[in-house]
Amino acid sequence: xxxxxxxxxxTVRQWLEAYSSHWNRAAEAAEQQRKLDLLRRYCELAGRDPxxxxxxxxxxxxxxxxxxxxxxxxxxxxxxxxxxLIAEGDQRAGREAGNAVRSFFIHNGVALTATPLR
Numbered sequence: 822x823x824x825x826x827x828x829x830x831x832t833v834r835q836w837l838e839a840y841s842s843h844w845n846r847a848a849e850a851a852e853q854q855r856k857l858d859l860l861r862r863y864c865e866l867a868g869r870d871p872x873x874x875x876x877x878x879x880x881x882x883x884x885x886x887x888x889x890x891x892x893x894x895x896x897x898x899x900x901x902x903x904x905x906l907i908a909e910g911d912q913r914a915g916r917e918a919g920n921a922v923r924s925f926f927i928h929n930g931v932a933l934t935a936t937p938l939r
Contacts, residue, residue: 822861822864822865823861824854824857824858827857827870830870830871831872832871832872832875833857833860833871833925835929836924836928836929837853839928840924840928856921856924859918859922860922862903862907863903866899866902866903871925874896874926875926875930875931877889877892878892878893878896878926878931879930893931896926896931896933897933897934897936900922900923900935901919901935901936903915903918903922904916904919907919916935919935923935
């Protein structure tokens with residue numbers, strides 16, 4: 822999947838629009854491409870497209886939509902793994918990559934936290 826293909830998913834459009842609204846500015850083109858590429862690489866690691874990543878975390882109940890907590894924890898662990906793969910010895914670069922992925926999930930309704938750096 823290319824970064825252009827990633828950008829066409831509904832959850833990615835939601836993320837980019839919410840990001841612009843939250844920060845009251847659109848991401849610079851280079852910054853947006855970098856984030857899309859990081860998300861593309863994360864999707865490859867997870868073996869799912871962006872819409873499927875988000876959909877996998879929600880379930881319908883008689884009282885409404887809920888988050889699968891176990892799946893959420895699994896996704897958080899995968900983001901930690903992704904940080905390590907991306908970091909290549911630079912912990913800060915890994916954390917920035919992980920934060921881009923977390924931002925994608927957060928702007929699609931899934932609250933995620935990062936494991937503190939040690």
